[in-house]
Amino acid sequence: MSESNGIEVERLVRVFKKGPRAVDGIDLEVAPGEIYGFLGPNGAGKSTTVLMLTTLLPPTEGTARVAGHDIVREGGEVRRAIGAALQEAALDPFLTGREHMRLQGGLHGLDRADRERRGNELLERVGLTEAADRKVGGYSGGMKRRLDLGLALVHRPRILFLDEPTTGLDIQSRAALWAEVERLSAEDGVTVFLTTQYLEEADVLADRVGIIDHGRIVAEGTPAQLKAEIGRSSIEAVPARDEDRERLAEVLDRFGERTAAAPKAVAVRFGNGDDLTDVVRALDAEGIRVATLHVHEPTLDDVFLEKTGRSLEGAGDEDADEEADRLQEAAA
Amino acid sequence: MTGVADAGLLVRRSVVRTMRQPANLVFSFVFPLLLLAVNAGGLTAATKIPSFPTDSYLTFALAVPFVQGALFASSSAGTNIAQDIESGFMSRLALTPLRRGALLTGQLSGVIALGLCQALVYLAVGEAAGAGFAAGPGGVLVLLALSVLITLAFGSLGALAALRTGSGEAVQGMFPLFFVFLFLSSQALPRNLIETDWFRTIATYNPVSYLLEAIRSLLITGWDAEALALGFGFAAAIAAVGITLSERALRSRMVR
Numbered sequence: 001m002s003e004s005n006g007i008e009v010e011r012l013v014r015v016f017k018k019g020p021r022a023v024d025g026i027d028l029e030v031a032p033g034e035i036y037g038f039l040g041p042n043g044a045g046k047s048t049t050v051l052m053l054t055t056l057l058p059p060t061e062g063t064a065r066v067a068g069h070d071i072v073r074e075g076g077e078v079r080r081a082i083g084a085a086l087q088e089a090a091l092d093p094f095l096t097g098r099e100h101m102r103l104q105g106g107l108h109g110l111d112r113a114d115r116e117r118r119g120n121e122l123l124e125r126v127g128l129t130e131a132a133d134r135k136v137g138g139y140s141g142g143m144k145r146r147l148d149l150g151l152a153l154v155h156r157p158r159i160l161f162l163d164e165p166t167t168g169l170d171i172q173s174r175a176a177l178w179a180e181v182e183r184l185s186a187e188d189g190v191t192v193f194l195t196t197q198y199l200e201e202a203d204v205l206a207d208r209v210g211i212i213d214h215g216r217i218v219a220e221g222t223p224a225q226l227k228a229e230i231g232r233s234s235i236e237a238v239p240a241r242d243e244d245r246e247r248l249a250e251v252l253d254r255f256g257e258r259t260a261a262a263p264k265a266v267a268v269r270f271g272n273g274d275d276l277t278d279v280v281r282a283l284d285a286e287g288i289r290v291a292t293l294h295v296h297e298p299t300l301d302d303v304f305l306e307k308t309g310r311s312l313e314g315a316g317d318e319d320a321d322e323e324a325d326r327l328q329e330a331a332a
Numbered sequence: 333m334t335g336v337a338d339a340g341l342l343v344r345r346s347v348v349r350t351m352r353q354p355a356n357l358v359f360s361f362v363f364p365l366l367l368l369a370v371n372a373g374g375l376t377a378a379t380k381i382p383s384f385p386t387d388s389y390l391t392f393a394l395a396v397p398f399v400q401g402a403l404f405a406s407s408s409a410g411t412n413i414a415q416d417i418e419s420g421f422m423s424r425l426a427l428t429p430l431r432r433g434a435l436l437t438g439q440l441s442g443v444i445a446l447g448l449c450q451a452l453v454y455l456a457v458g459e460a461a462g463a464g465f466a467a468g469p470g471g472v473l474v475l476l477a478l479s480v481l482i483t484l485a486f487g488s489l490g491a492l493a494a495l496r497t498g499s500g501e502a503v504q505g506m507f508p509l510f511f512v513f514l515f516l517s518s519q520a521l522p523r524n525l526i527e528t529d530w531f532r533t534i535a536t537y538n539p540v541s542y543l544l545e546a547i548r549s550l551l552i553t554g555w556d557a558e559a560l561a562l563g564f565g566f567a568a569a570i571a572a573v574g575i576t577l578s579e580r581a582l583r584s585r586m587v588r
């Protein structure tokens with residue numbers, strides 16, 4: 001598969017001096033044209049993986065082929081095939097958006113006319129035509145991210161790496177970026193490898209998700225598969241009268257094991273084969289009236305919780321500084 | 333050819349971003365001239381020392397701004413590169429088919445352009461203030477060439493510091509060290525007139541002395557082959573070492 005647009009990773013490891021194994025034996029495969037979401041808390045090893053796959057950091061062990069080329073031995077070929085928008089939009093505050101486009105186009109070997117045409121086209125696509133001649137130092141966070149994405153596309157890469165592309169963006173900018181990534185995959189057939197710490201982003205955008213924690217992939221599949229694996233939805237009910245809470249719990253316990261719930265509520269994870277009608281019927285038979293009754297579909301956070309024993313929200317904040325330090329050290 | 337074209341693009345960027353930070357420019361153009369004015373005003377008595385090479389201290393001191401200006405330029409070269417590393421811009425460049433050599437050339441060319449402009453300003457101000465220029469018009473070209481070489485030499489050291497540490501603060505922190513080299517040289521007095529033994533010894537081993545003396549020879553004596561050979565020689569040697577080590581540091585930073 002020498003001209004494929006896919007990514008194949010085998011037992012990839014990166015160890016930093018004086019640090020744990022930031023990436024600890026990762027195997028994964030991304031099919032051409034797929035959007036692969038790499039989901040994990042801060043410091044899980046997402047950025048380290050991206051740096052290795054984009055040839056910016058050599059792996060300690062293992063191999064990976066990107067666009068059919070070995071990331072260590074064929075770095076030049078890999079770089080020609082990929083575009084990357086890495087964490088912290090890497091822009092020069094003293095240059096304008098248009099000047100960035102010209103520079104990037106020129107360094108990728110476009111001639112002057114092509115540079116101009118492609119630059120204008122991309123500036124328009126990422127919604128920066130009006131701001132094109134302003135210095136980047138005055139751009140908002142969202143504008144910087146969009147310019148960064150536009151720059152990554154100058155040479156029409158077949159594979160796009162996006163490292164936490166929407167971190168710190170407001171909801172509108174995030175949605176705009178999602179739309180553009182979807183368009184790239186659907187219309188241009190670009191393979192996208194995207195890291196994120198947002199469940200929603202992985203859920204909405206990714207065809208397939210790999211969940212990474214402490215340098216290891218703990219779960220992989222389509223969002224639907226992963227949620228189906230956790231399986232079951234949970235049901236949460238609040239009794240109309242507080243004193244019925246005990247009896248409510250007894251009834252719900254027949255349907256599955258107890259799980260965390262709001263203060264006055266009772267929640268259980270559904271067993272197989274039951275549905276909401278059975279629950280309502282049983283409650284009615286016992287004469288218990290409920291104020292509210294919710295069914296929660298499983299989320300990717302439930303998947304993360306199940307696999308790691310922690311919730312993704314807030315997990316890994318203690319690891320984040322460590323990973324940042326190690327990357328800094330590797331860069332030095 | 334692509335290497336040349338790449339370097340051209342980076343030179344343009346380097347010049348553009350330098351011009352857009354006028355505050356830094358004012359500092360590197362004005363500060364050395366201010367020091368020159370203070371020294372030339374306060375130290376004229378030194379010309380009375382027997383065997384002082386000229387009766388104009390201004391002419392003697394005019395050599396200093398050229399070296400000082402090169403120091404400022406080198407600091408800005410280093411800081412620019414360090415900022416590129418810190419912001420991730422260097423990673424962006426590393427992901428293009430850009431050649432390493434072009435990257436370094438591009439970054440240093442902006443500094444050289446700055447060094448050349450500075451040298452022209454110092455020269456013009458010196459002439460306007462009545463400093464002598466013994467070597468005549470041909471000497472001006474030689475002086476500019478030497479200024480460019482010195483700027484390249486110091487610039488490559490600034491680049492090296494940036495590439496090794498990846499930190500703008502570390503580069504700024506090295507700057508006073510460069511100044512120590514300048515002050516422990518023959519910047520205020522000719523070496524043979526420095527009476528303190530340890531100072532004279534240090535100034536003799538300090539390459540900065542020879543850079544100053546080469547510039548000074550053009551201003552005061554005219555054509556002094558030995559002084560020029562030493563000046564160009566040391567500047568070229570520093571540049572060669574700086575560029576070689578920078579190239580190596582760049583290689584380990586941009587994994588290829």
